[in-house]
Amino acid sequence: MATCAYCKGYFYEHGREGLSMCEGCGTRVGVIPMPPASRPPNPCARCSGRKFVRCIPREHTSATGGEMNAQHTNPMFLTHAAEAHHGWVLNHVKELDARKGFGMLEVYACWNCGAVEWHCLDVRNIPIHPDLMTQLIDYDDTESPYR
């Protein structure tokens, strides 16, 4: 057991190694345990540096409606399933969880020159659908109009 540095409550460290906050506090500030790095060990494209600061960027949104002053902070994803509201239901992607993100982003900032490189953690699990504003562009697909 560890003590949360934010709410002073106890939490199990299993799966949260290195974090100083409990799951509840983590959810409030959008902090999750770091997923494994996805970038291949190539040097910086600009200066050939081999040392980087890796970061999971977060996005901040203000809720509207019932929770006027609530701020939400979450890891940044390429796309999100839309939330159904006001009777508008997204039939095609109904099985997707509302607010679920796909394609978690990570950035690598070169220690030497500061160049920032974006990477996506689970590219192949991103659903391809216009409602998510995602599209598969395969330059090797002979049927593709994008060749």
Ligand SMILES: [Zn+2]
């Ligand atoms: Zn806490």
Ligand SMILES: [Zn+2]
């Ligand atoms: Zn560099």
